[in-house]
Every structure is written in structure tokens, then in C-alpha cells.
Amino acid sequence: MGGMSITMEQMVEEIRALPHDVKAELLDRVLMDDHGGQAPEHAQAWSETVHRRIAEIEQGSARLIPLDEALAQARQRLRR
Numbered sequence: 001m002g003g004m005s006i007t008m009e010q011m012v013e014e015i016r017a018l019p020h021d022v023k024a025e026l027l028d029r030v031l032m033d034d035h036g037g038q039a040p041e042h043a044q045a046w047s048e049t050v051h052r053r054i055a056e057i058e059q060g061s062a063r064l065i066p067l068d069e070a071l072a073q074a075r076q077r078l079r080r
Helices: 008-016 020-034 040-059 067-079
Strands: none
Touching: 008 020
16 A cells, blocks of 8 residues: 555545445445456446336335345245
């Protein structure tokens, strides 16, 4: 990290100030780079799915499941 002109704290504050979608994309890209990346066609498909789901949630047409219920369902499926 030699040569960085800003501190880690400054970087975190800059990232926090970004719009949510930009921040999410930035963090996703960094994590993907650390774990081998993603094929462009998969990245595009995933991005489209995420945007579609966000729109469904904002429009109220998505069926949302509380975390505890989702975890219970996952545990039940794993026991089968």
C-alpha cells in the first residue's frame, strides 16, 4: 500500500458518500477481483436480475420473506 495518498479512513468516508448503487458496484467489483472475477455475460445477467428485483421491491410486487423464516426454510431443505 505504499504510495497511497489518502488514509483508509478517508477512503471509507469517500465510499460511504457514494450513491448506494455505485457503492454496491464498487464493493462487488473489488470482491470479485479478489476471488477470480466473473465472466462478463454472467456479470451482465446478474446486474439485470438485481435491478429487476430492486424494481419489484420498490413497486411492492415482490414477496419478501423475513430472514428468520428464510433461514428456517433453508435448514428444512438441507435436512431433506
